[in-house]
Amino acid sequence: MSIPTVKLNSGYDMPVVGYGTWPLKGRRATDAVLAAIGSGYRLIDTAAAYDNEEAVGAAVRECGLPREELFVTTKLRGADQGLGSTRRGLEGSLERLGLDYVDLYLIHWPMPAVGRFAESYAEMADLQREGLIRSLGVSNFLPEHIETVTTETGIRPALDQLQVSPSHSRPELVADVQRDGIVVQAWSPLERNTGVLDHPFVTAIAQRLGVTGAQVVLRWLLQRDITVVPHSGDPGRQRANADLFGFELTAQDMAAVADLDTGAPVKQDPATWEEF
Numbered sequence: 001m002s003i004p005t006v007k008l009n010s011g012y013d014m015p016v017v018g019y020g021t022w023p024l025k026g027r028r029a030t031d032a033v034l035a036a037i038g039s040g041y042r043l044i045d046t047a048a049a050y051d052n053e054e055a056v057g058a059a060v061r062e063c064g065l066p067r068e069e070l071f072v073t074t075k076l077r078g079a080d081q082g083l084g085s086t087r088r089g090l091e092g093s094l095e096r097l098g099l100d101y102v103d104l105y106l107i108h109w110p111m112p113a114v115g116r117f118a119e120s121y122a123e124m125a126d127l128q129r130e131g132l133i134r135s136l137g138v139s140n141f142l143p144e145h146i147e148t149v150t151t152e153t154g155i156r157p158a159l160d161q162l163q164v165s166p167s168h169s170r171p172e173l174v175a176d177v178q179r180d181g182i183v184v185q186a187w188s189p190l191e192r193n194t195g196v197l198d199h200p201f202v203t204a205i206a207q208r209l210g211v212t213g214a215q216v217v218l219r220w221l222l223q224r225d226i227t228v229v230p231h232s233g234d235p236g237r238q239r240a241n242a243d244l245f246g247f248e249l250t251a252q253d254m255a256a257v258a259d260l261d262t263g264a265p266v267k268q269d270p271a272t273w274e275e276f
């Protein structure tokens, strides 16, 4: 199975579907990443905060593919934000991953009250110039946070990883971020299987198209030009979650899934959420 790519504003190509590794750790994480790579995933999403970078790095070495065929994303944890500590944060991640560079480095949360995300991003720009990071990105950033880092460095992030799913479709936020040529990547796209995959609107479309509810939801995101990093510990579900390119949702299907938006704010509000 071959997963299409999107070109980032850094010039690098990124697969539109990646494998999310939270909450796996240790050998289970290594085996799950190996299975995902075996199913065709080339983008692996990890984070310093997930405590599984060593396990992901082991899979990257064991899978037998050349490094340049894989796209590894990791994230700067809150505790490492700041001048000097951002460099140490990335160096620690590279050491645990056993890699010379990461394809994409994200600031995990902006934590605006801490006031260090802009200087962290500026230090990431230095690390990019040194070749340790290919593309600069952010996660859970609102447009005002993106504006701040872009003004600070003159480098617009390539990507913003945001919580987006049918219950939280966030159309205005997604449009604002995409308008500036920044790729949106959805985390928890399947809402951790808490009900949306079995909603009658979703299962009706799934039955008609002969796919699963998860495939409907992921395809709905892709057709909004939102890239995705679903997680599954199960090799069969991993494979199905990446098999999204042999069917299409109609405009009516797109509207039916969009109708599932609860309108409720996300629990982890990027304006206030802190995670160290």
Ligand SMILES: NC(=O)c1ccc[n+]([C@@H]2O[C@H](COP(=O)([O-])OP(=O)(O)OC[C@H]3O[C@@H](n4cnc5c(N)ncnc54)[C@H](OP(=O)(O)O)[C@@H]3O)[C@@H](O)[C@H]2O)c1
Pocket (backbone or CB within 6 Å): 019, 020, 021, 022, 023, 045, 046, 108, 139, 140, 161, 162, 186, 187, 188, 189, 190, 191, 192, 193, 197, 212, 214, 215, 229, 230, 231, 232, 233, 234, 237, 238, 240, 241
């Ligand atoms: N940037 C951030 O702040 C942030 C925050 C959270 C997550 N993330 C990233 O985003 C990734 C994905 O998010 P997530 O793990 O929170 O949630 P998710 O991908 O929405 O859901 C994962 C859950 O859904 C189940 N699942 C997966 N495929 C399924 C299918 N086809 N049918 C039924 N159930 C299915 C999985 O169970 P099984 O394992 O049993 O299949 C797992 O419990 C994470 O792994 C992480 O890499 C980033």
